[in-house]
Amino acid sequence: MGEIVLKQARIKIGSSGSPTTTLSEYLRSVTINYSAELLDKTAMGNNARRRITGLKDANISLEFNHNYASTDAEKFFFNLVGAPSSNCWIQIKPTSSTSPRYYGRFLSEGWTPMSGGVGDLATHTCSFQGDGDLSRSSATA
Numbered sequence: 591m592g593e594i595v596l597k598q599a600r601i602k603i604g605s606s607g608s609p610t611t612t613l614s615e616y617l618r619s620v621t622i623n624y625s626a627e628l629l630d631k632t633a634m635g636n637n638a639r640r641r642i643t644g645l646k647d648a649n650i651s652l653e654f655n656h657n658y659a660s661t662d663a664e665k666f667f668f669n670l671v672g673a674p675s676s677n678c679w680i681q682i683k684p685t686s687s688t689s690p691r692y693y694g695r696f697l698s699e700g701w702t703p704m705s706g707g708v709g710d711l712a713t714h715t716c717s718f719q720g721d722g723d724l725s726r727s728s729a730t731a
């Protein structure tokens with residue numbers, strides 16, 4: 591079974607390697623980007639571009655259904671913006687039993703506290719930039 595339908599992803603955010611705040615209940619979408627810089631090392635005499643990999647990077651984008659009844663979530667994201675990465679350890683795992691989990695330290699780059707138009711479901715988004723390595727594990731957690 592190679593393909594999965596993403597029906598549920600588990601997301602936890604906290605201030606250590608074992609995050610405790612589970613925010614999956616209102617999560618609409620999650621995007622994890624993982625990349626490495628490609629540095630040009632082309633020199634005189636080369637007939638084509640030559641490259642070497644540089645630093646790795648990761649970022650995460652999350653979209654949630656807005657819920658003012660759960661004031662803790664709204665306050666939680668508000669307080670993460672600009673906080674040190676030691677306050678923001680994120681773990682994301684699709685709920686398939688064979689899916690890996692991705693985790694690491696992140697800085698909250700921004701939070702959009704309200705988004706939507708007339709008649710739309712109110713949502714909020716947040717984005718995070720990696721502060722160190724993005725880790726991958728197939729162990730259950």
